[in-house]
Amino acid sequence: MIITLEDLRGGSPALCGNFNKIRREVIRAVGENETRKPKRQRKNPTKIKQVVPDQPPCMPTEFKDRIMGLQGSDIKLVIQKVLTDTDMKGSRERLSIPRGQMRYDFLSREEQLSIEKKEADGKHFKGMEVPLLESGLQEWSIFLKKWKLGSSCSYMLSNPWINIATRNGLKLGNNVQLWSFRVNQRPHLALIKLQN
Numbered sequence: 001m002i003i004t005l006e007d008l009r010g011g012s013p014a015l016c017g018n019f020n021k022i023r024r025e026v027i028r029a030v031g032e033n034e035t036r037k038p039k040r041q042r043k044n045p046t047k048i049k050q051v052v053p054d055q056p057p058c059m060p061t062e063f064k065d066r067i068m069g070l071q072g073s074d075i076k077l078v079i080q081k082v083l084t085d086t087d088m089k090g091s092r093e094r095l096s097i098p099r100g101q102m103r104y105d106f107l108s109r110e111e112q113l114s115i116e117k118k119e120a121d122g123k124h125f126k127g128m129e130v131p132l133l134e135s136g137l138q139e140w141s142i143f144l145k146k147w148k149l150g151s152s153c154s155y156m157l158s159n160p161w162i163n164i165a166t167r168n169g170l171k172l173g174n175n176v177q178l179w180s181f182r183v184n185q186r187p188h189l190a191l192i193k194l195q196n
Contacts, residue, residue, distance in 0.1 A: 106180035
């Protein structure tokens with residue numbers, strides 16, 4: 001079989017197996033420089049993920065006691081993060097929970113499917129209402145939604161996130177933990193503000 005330079009340029013289906021090796025040898029023999037497009041660089045390079053200590057602070061005793069009083073179980077740290085501008089802008093009204101920073105995926109498969117249901121507009125996810133235990137050990141309802149941006153997915157806490165942030169004195173740069181636990185097999189969350 002005769003292999004021409006045109007076969008190599010066009011990626012001929014007749015060539016298989018060691019195609020790249022054969023191609024390099026022929027190009028070298030012919031003296032043609034291999035030209036490739038340079039990799040396209042991102043306009044906005046990805047920021048470095050927040051570093052979370054291997055041993056994060058334990059859940060405060062008063063939270064554990066309150067959860068046990070609710071017959072709660074399966075207590076897990078979901079995420080520890082520094083509140084960003086995106087989390088605290090009133091216009092956004094959401095706490096982002098990037099999946100890449102999560103220590104534990106706290107939803108069952110059925111719950112994940114449930115929050116992936118779309119709203120009437122066919123664009124946004126409906127989400128689900130979950131109880132949230134906050135610093136005063138008060139329980140409030142908040143919406144947990146899925147957020148898709150490009151190829152990445154995150155969770156977010158939305159309505160009434162800004163009210164909860166204000167009530168708990170949360171500000172840009174504060175360090176918080178979000179814990180999950182279950183009561184009667186239903187997911188619950190606990191939000192804890194850490195001392196900076």
